[in-house]
Amino acid sequence: MTASSSISIAIVGSGGAGALTTVNLLLEAASAAGWHGLFTRTLGPQIRGGEAAGLLRLATHPVDCLPDQFDLIIGIDWLNAHRFGSEIKAGPQTLVISDPRGGEPPPMVTESGARVVEIEMKEIAKSISGGRPNMIALGIASRLLGFGVEQVFALIAKRLGGKGTSAMEASRAGIKAGFEAAKGVRFEAQLEKPVPGEARRWLLSGNEAAALGAIRGGVRFAAAYPITPATEILEWLSPNLAKVGGVLLQAEDELAAINMIIGASYGGTPSLTATSGPGLSLMIEAIGLATAAEIPIVVIDVMRGGPSTGIPTKSEQTDLNIAIYGLHGDAPHLVLAPQSVSDSLFTTQWATYLAEALQSPAIVLSDQFMGQSRAAIERPADVAFIGARSVATSISGGYKRYAMAPGGISAMALPGMPGGQYTADGLTHTERGIPTSGAADHLAQLDKRRDKLERFNYGDHWASIEGTGDIAIVTWGSLTGAAREAAARAAADGLNVRLIAPRLLSPVQPERFAAALEGVARLLVVEQTHSGQFLRYLRAHYDLPAKTRALNRPGPLPITAGEIHRAIIDWR
Structure with missing residues (x-):
């Protein structure tokens, strides 16, 4: 066995098989033990039900992206798994646990050279009263990853304590049976021991982090219409806004939601809505109204595959153009993009602060990958960005709301x-x-x-700028983590690579961007779009090096650190 600083697991199953629950429990167990982790999911286009896979990366260090290949894949069953097989890469080093009664493994397994070990998870579950195959899978994964069975039992007691004694006993029996079934299975990859930390890590999704950032920034009213993949923002805000004296209202549609928050903000209450691409399209006219009337609002757009209904359950960065240029007329407004689950908190809080301070709409561009991923992270630092609107205190004579102040x-x-x-x-x-x-x-x-x-001074928060060298990667949003890891791999190869990831997309920052590019001879622009929207945005507003290349493709396939690394090495 070889110890590694990072290990990746995928658990696959049809709707109701419990694959996502299993992976979430593994993340919680790893977090309690002191590891960092990132859990995301891949689903079919039906939003609920159907095929599903939980994708988990555990590490001794913060992780913001998925791996190039998975070390362990557990197939509770393989029903329709071929539909997202290209998103789960396997190789000769991969161990696959397959239930022989779960259907034929898809090409991602059979054509990868992976080592396959068969364990009859469904049959084992049948032998347990109330047994479920996903608890068998949890026991198998726990043993292979080096978790103690008592450690997982304690987690189950916490999570299922309210479901009754029979559910608890069935789950414990299933975990123990899976633990025993994995005895003797050879798994080469093992995680290094975690670095001890003083505080327990937070477990939260990007959507939850964004919602918390909004509250920290001063938002006290939210109105929205549910839409995948932004709905979790509303679900989290509903009880938590009430705790700070705020209110959430589920509107009848996106048009109502955006106009409700404009009205609330006009009345003096910092306000927010959350949506995805189709909803943002409906809100554009009203965002123009808020721009013209100088009414601060925050709109979180958790991007998904488009156009139109597109792929609601998959990630893409293709709302960039509409967010920056979609308003008719000359309508300057703020557009920001968080760079990770953790950064979703900071960026949304900062966006709320900027909207209030500048009396302007702020659009926050998250995406499905970041919004619906769940991470074990260090507790985010408390920052002092709380919206401070300039409010008239006393008025004498004719009031000039739009004075040239x-x-x-x-x-x-x-x-x-x-x-x-x-x-x-x-x-x-x-x-x-x-x-x-x-x-x-x-x-x-x-x-x-x-x-x-x-003319506003946005300070150093406008972008993440890391490293030196005459080659630079420029990217944004959720691809920042993969680009950062690619730069680290290049450094291990002896090649210094700079990373430039703007957090503030509008208004543009030409002087700061020019300083970030100083000394750069070659530029690799990385984005998850089909048409190269980000590259076109950069060329429209900034002077780029003559040697500029693009690495872009649409969703649902994420761009991995390995692909970015190879693109850099091939360009040496």
């Missing part, structure tokens, strides 16, 4: 404030908010809304 931020009167009446709508207006068609007024207000965003 220093920095472009004019004080906002709240409803009911004496003398603070003004019209907040989408018409071009004067400083007092009176509708006008005058060219001078139109230009003045366009300049005001542009300048307040462009």
Whole structure:
């Protein structure tokens, strides 16, 4: 056996087989033992039911991406597993545990050279009253990964304690039976011992982290219509907003949701909605209204495969264009993108702060991979970004809601404030908010809304910039983790590679980006789109080196660290 700093597991099963539950339990066990981990899922297009696989990477260090290949694959059954087989890479070093009664293994197994060991998980489960094959799989995985059976029992007691004695006993018996069934199975890959930590790691998804970041940033009202893969944001906010005196309202559709949060924010309450690509399309006109009326709102877009309904359960980065350019007219607004599960908390909190401080809509571009992945992470640092809106405190004379104030931020009167009446709508207006068609007024207000965003000091948070060298990887969003790992592999090969990952996509930062590119001769742009939206965005706004290449493809296949690494090495 060889100890490794990282090991990866996939558990596959049809709908109801419990594959995802099993992997989630493994993550919890590993986290309790002190390891880091990342758990994501791959599903069919039906959203609920059907084929499913839980993908888990455990490590002694933080991990933000999946592996190039999996070390262990457990097939509770193989029904329709071929539909996402290309997402689960196996090789000669892979151990596959297969139930001979679970159907024929898919090509991802049979054509990979992987070593296959058959264990009759379904038959073992039948011998246990109330037994389930996924508990057998949990016992097998626990033994192969080096977890003690009592360690897993303690976790089951915590998770299933409310389901009654019979469920507990059946689960314990299944785990023990799986543990025994794996006795003697040779598994070469083993995790190095975890580095001891003072505090227990957090377990949360990117969607939950974003919701927590919004609350920390001051959001106290949310309205949204459920949509995959953003719904978990609403599910988490519903009870937790109430704990801080806030309210969540499930709207009848996306049009209602966006207008509700505009109204709440107009009344003085920091507000948020969460959606995915189809919902964002419906919200665009209202986001333009918030831009023109200078009403701060936060819109989290958890991107999925498109266009139209696309692939609701798969990840893609193809809402970049609509988020930045989708509003009609000249409508400057904020667009930000978190870079990991952990960073979803910080970026959403920062977005809320910026929206409030700059009186502007902020769109946060997460995606299915990041939003629905669950990670064992270090406790995120508390940061002091709490929205501080400029509110009029006393008004004398004619109130100018849209006055040409220093920095472009004019004080906002709240409803009911004496003398603070003004019209907040989408018409071009004067400083007092009176509708006008005058060219001078139109230009003045366009300049005001542009300048307040462009002149604001965003500090070092605008991007992650790491490493040196004349080759740079530029990427964004959830691909940052894979790019960071690729750069580390290149460094191990003796090749210094720089990583540049913008967190602030709009407004653009030409001076900062030029400084980040100083000395770069070759640039690799990595993105998960079909048309190269990110590369086109970079070329539109920044001066790029003459030697610039793209590594891009649409979802659902993620771009791995190995692919990025190979692209760099091949370009030496």
